[in-house]
Amino acid sequence: MFYRLSDRLALRSAWRLYRSKPGETVLVIKTGEAFPPSHPTTRLCLDLLREAVAARPVRTLADVGCGTGILALAAAALGVPRVVGVDILSKAVRMSRDNVRANRLSRAVKLVLGSTECLKGPFDLVVANLPWEVQLSKVSELHRLAAPGGCLILSGFRDNQEEGLRENYRKLGWHLTRRLVKDFWHPELPPDISFTWVAWRLEAATRN
Secondary structure: OEEEEEOOEEEEEOOOOOOOOOOOEEEEEOOOOOOOOOOHHHHHHHHHHHHHHHHOOOOEEEEEOOOOOHHHHHHHHOOOOEEEEEEOOHHHHHHHHHHHHHOOOOOOEEEEEOOHHHOOOOEEEEEEEOOHHHHHHOHHHHHHHEEEEEEEEEEEEEHHHHHHHHHHHHHOOOEEEEEEEEEEOOOOOOHHHOEEEEEEEEEOOOOO
């Protein structure tokens, strides 16, 4: 995996050799199992994260289901001073911690083993790249963690799974401000298995 997020920031897998340019930061990511760095939803979240940090000051960020820690690391490298990653899997937290240390971002990124209930908040930005079923179960928790006037970045679901999830957030006062998609297709799979991954940026001017 190699992904250039900006002119000054790139991300690569540990096995992918790359010579950085002067003034460029390159994050080296040890890969995991769920939603790896090369997964389309990871790329979509990274793009929305870059846009969100550029659009407004983000002082605090929560990465829910941090996995390898790639989104938390990218947030810190983009200038977010306080980042918290949380995951229910101990192996994911260990891998994230290894990646944080290897990239010398321990001062900005803290990791927690557990679910969202372990976090107090509020956070200016909450990022959650989670399967659709988990997204549905976490609507109220992600809403709780977000600061008034904050922002959510969500992915891990397909375009045919959006409607119900969007309605749940609409009822809580959130509105969709950005939507990115990435088609998934593989020549060895039948056409009816092809689908479209989706990522959202949600904002709420007021909180209920």
